[in-house]
Amino acid sequence: MTPLLSTPLAILLALAIPTFFAFLFGIITFKRHIYGVYCAVITLAESLILQEFIIEYQAYTGGFNGITDYSNYTNATFLWFILAVAVFFFITARVLTHSRIGTVLKSIRDNDVRAEFMGYNVANYRIFVFCVSAFMAAAAGAMYAAWVGLISFLDGGPVFSIEAVIWTAVGGRGTIIGPFVGTFLVKGAEFFLSGVLAEFWQLIMGGLFIFVVLVLRDGIVGTLANWWRKRERGSIRQITEESDRRAHDRQHDWDPEGAPTRSTEI
Amino acid sequence: MGTLLQVQELTTKVAGYTILNKLNFSMDDNELRVLLGPNGAGKTTLIAMITGQFKPSSGRILFADQDITRWSPDKIFQCGISRKFQVPNMYETLSVFDNVMVSLQSDRRVFKYLARRLSGEDRDRIWSILEFIELADKADYPADTLSHGERQWLELGMLIASNPKLLLLDEPTTGMTEEGKFKTAELIQRIAQNHTVLLVEHDMHIVRQIARKVTVLHQGQVLAEGSLSDVVANEMVRAVYLGKGKFV
Numbered sequence: 001m002t003p004l005l006s007t008p009l010a011i012l013l014a015l016a017i018p019t020f021f022a023f024l025f026g027i028i029t030f031k032r033h034i035y036g037v038y039c040a041v042i043t044l045a046e047s048l049i050l051q052e053f054i055i056e057y058q059a060y061t062g063g064f065n066g067i068t069d070y071s072n073y074t075n076a077t078f079l080w081f082i083l084a085v086a087v088f089f090f091i092t093a094r095v096l097t098h099s100r101i102g103t104v105l106k107s108i109r110d111n112d113v114r115a116e117f118m119g120y121n122v123a124n125y126r127i128f129v130f131c132v133s134a135f136m137a138a139a140a141g142a143m144y145a146a147w148v149g150l151i152s153f154l155d156g157g158p159v160f161s162i163e164a165v166i167w168t169a170v171g172g173r174g175t176i177i178g179p180f181v182g183t184f185l186v187k188g189a190e191f192f193l194s195g196v197l198a199e200f201w202q203l204i205m206g207g208l209f210i211f212v213v214l215v216l217r218d219g220i221v222g223t224l225a226n227w228w229r230k231r232e233r234g235s236i237r238q239i240t241e242e243s244d245r246r247a248h249d250r251q252h253d254w255d256p257e258g259a260p261t262r263s264t265e266i
Numbered sequence: 267m268g269t270l271l272q273v274q275e276l277t278t279k280v281a282g283y284t285i286l287n288k289l290n291f292s293m294d295d296n297e298l299r300v301l302l303g304p305n306g307a308g309k310t311t312l313i314a315m316i317t318g319q320f321k322p323s324s325g326r327i328l329f330a331d332q333d334i335t336r337w338s339p340d341k342i343f344q345c346g347i348s349r350k351f352q353v354p355n356m357y358e359t360l361s362v363f364d365n366v367m368v369s370l371q372s373d374r375r376v377f378k379y380l381a382r383r384l385s386g387e388d389r390d391r392i393w394s395i396l397e398f399i400e401l402a403d404k405a406d407y408p409a410d411t412l413s414h415g416e417r418q419w420l421e422l423g424m425l426i427a428s429n430p431k432l433l434l435l436d437e438p439t440t441g442m443t444e445e446g447k448f449k450t451a452e453l454i455q456r457i458a459q460n461h462t463v464l465l466v467e468h469d470m471h472i473v474r475q476i477a478r479k480v481t482v483l484h485q486g487q488v489l490a491e492g493s494l495s496d497v498v499a500n501e502m503v504r505a506v507y508l509g510k511g512k513f514v
Contacts, residue, residue, distance in 0.1 A: 100367070101320035102380045103360065107368045116352075117317060118428060119343035119374045128376045 015135060022134030026127035035112075035126065044158045051157040066152025073146050082143050086180070089136050095131070105129060109210050123170040166205060169212045172219025181221055270295045270462055271316070276325035278311055278486070287486035288325070293432070298493050300473050301466045302497075303483035304506060307426060309466045310352065312409040312483070313434045317349045318342040330431065344374065346431035354417035358410040362401050362420060365409050366392050369424035392427070399423035399453070415446040422453060432462045439472060451475045452460045482506075 025046060029039050054061040061067065096102055108115045108122050119159050123204070145151045154160065171182025194201045216223050273291040277284065286308045293299055301309050314320045316327055318339040327335045334342050343349075356365050370388055373379070389431065396402040398491045399419040404412065412420060418438055425433055439447040457463060467473055473480065473494065480497045482490045490500045497503055 099380075100382050100384060101376070103364050103368055104379060106360055107357040107364075110359050111355060112353070114355045114357065115368075116339045117319075117343060117349050118369055118424070119340050121338075121340045121374065121376075124376050 001183045011142065014145075015138050018129050018138035018141070019076070019135045022131045023127065026130040030123040030126040030130070033123075044161065045162050047156060047158045051153050054153040054156055062152065064153065066150055066154075068150050070149070072149030075148070078147065082147070085139060085143065090176060090180070091137070093136075097176065101125075117167075163205075166212075168219075169209060170219055171224070172221030174218065175221045175225065178219050178221035182219065185220070268295055269293070270297075270330060271464075272328040273312070273316070274326045274328070276312075276315060276327065277323045278308075278315065278320065279323045286315070286322070286325075288489055289483075291481065291488060293464060294456075295464060296460070296462055298455070298463045298476065298478050299465065300476060300478070300480045300482065300494075302468075302473065302480055303489075306485075307483040308486040310436055311486075313349060313436050313466065315462075316342075316434060317347060340374065343428070343430075348425040348428050348430035348433050350421055350425055350433070350435040352436045352440055354414065354421050356417060356421055356424065357411050359408055361406050362396070362409055362412070363392060363405040365420060366395055366423055367426045369427040370429070371429040372395060374485055387491055395423045395427050398426070398456075415442050415450075418442065418450065419453070422450075422457070426457060426461075430461065432464065433457065435463060435465045437466050437468065439467065439469060444471075447472055448475070 025043070029035070029042055034042065055061075055063055092231025097105070103124060104115070104120060107118075108120065108125055112122050141155075143153070160208045167182040167186050169182070170186055171180065186205075190201060190205075193204070197204065212219060218226060267356065269292050271291075271293040273289055276286050276289040276291075278286040279357050289308070289312065291312070301312070303309050311320070315322050316329075318334070318341070319335050321336055325335070326333060329342075329345060331503070332345060332462065334345065337345075357368065360368070367384065367388070370391070372382070384445065393402065393405075396405055399422060401412075401416060401420060401423065409417070409420060418440075422435075438454070439450050442450060447469060448471075454463065454465060455476060465476070467476075477494045480490075480494050481488060482497055482500075482503050484506050489506065490497050
């Protein structure tokens with residue numbers, strides 16, 4: 001196993017293999033017009049398969065115990081590096097969603113049938129974002145492994161995936177800063193509370209998820225953004241009323257020459 | 267004027283029912299054709315077949331000398347066929363401007379799209395389309411704040427933006443007021459000045475207003491074809507519609 005001891009090769013494979021698998025699984029699901037809830041179920045099943053795979057091939061993966069015998073980086077410099085990568089990915093995601101391809105992706109989210117009949121190969125666009133996400137997750141996972149110095153089947157399983165979904169839901173879906181905020185809040189709370197409430201922590205996490213899904217549907221950032229937008233521009237109802245009023249004004253401004261002038265009395 | 271669209275012996279069977287029965291149909295370049303027929307005649311099914319939503323049991327569809335019979339919807343769109351759905355169908359959370367921008371004619375492949383910026387020319391085109399469909403001063407509004415009639419017009423604008431050779435309009439005036447219907451019919455006539463249009467319509471006022479060549483479908487076959495007055499005088503057409511009073 002000497003080639004795997006080379007650090008550059010390990011980094012390259014850590015990024016390339018997950019992206020490749022995302023491409024493969026993306027083709028399998030999206031090309032067959034599977035998406036939404038069904039796609040989510042399939043990705044959970046895939047992570048279960050990975051987990052079983054890790055437990056089964058003990059010789060290579062350490063089985064139940066995981067891999068611990070490697071040198072990890074637990075210094076401040078590496079922490080700064082992680083932060084730099086996070087900022088880089090944040091900017092990448094922001095540029096991507098605000099470009100023209102971002103608009104196309106949003107249009108597919110809103111109405112994939114219309115997008116397909118507008119000439120977009122919806123499956124290819126889905127595979128593309130799936131691969132971009134997988135690449136980012138791969139980088140995060142590689143840095144996570146290098147930081148904690150212990151990697152086991154639990155890190156590849158569905159529980160960890162669901163935890164990431166909770167972070168996103170708490171922070172705010174549909175925003176880029178939301179998942180960052182959610183992760184800091186939830187992991188921070190875990191850090192401070194798990195010592196006191198160790199047995200109840202998972203219960204609290206579950207309760208938090210249900211609360212967010214039922215009450216704060218757009219997460220913390222989404223709710224704040226909605227509130228701000230309402231303050232700035234008014235609610236949807238106010239916007240439509242304003243548009244109606246403008247259309248009405250337009251009709252009354254139209255005063256062709258020679259037409260009888262409107263009387264002041266109605 | 268050559269033949270743009272040709273449907274040959276098209277048959278569609280769904281769960282044992284024959285929807286289209288050896289249908290032959292063709293359209294010339296720059297034609298405005300109205301498609302009539304009672305409910306279940308196969309009008310929407312024909313449009314779904316041409317755009318690749320459903321696959322036919324047998325028969326062929328030729329468009330601009332290409333056989334497009336079993337192509338996927340996005341490929342059929344790219345060779346120049348745009349479709350208007352019966353219910354307004356757009357991207358709800360995007361702004362009116364972005365709705366038209368996404369529909370602009372362009373290379374739709376993912377990696378071609380990555381580096382693309384919006385040129386000044388594109389921007390002018392979007393604004394002129396927004397003027398055309400009278401939504402220019404609502405350009406920033408999310409599409410789901412529009413009224414029903416405005417949505418229908420926005421979708422027409424999106425179709426114009428894609429610059430197709432053939433527009434398939436499936437009852438674009440559904441759910442509109444009489445005034446809205448009249449304006450929409452005018453808009454369609456203006457679109458038809460430099461596009462080929464196939465219009466499915468139930469409302470006889472609009473058919474009269476547009477009145478060019480009319481094709482009547484019945485039980486998956488062409489029952490009559492010709493000018494509106496010929497078709498209305500046709501005994502078989504009268505028999506099919508009898509009791510409905512639509513042609514009286």
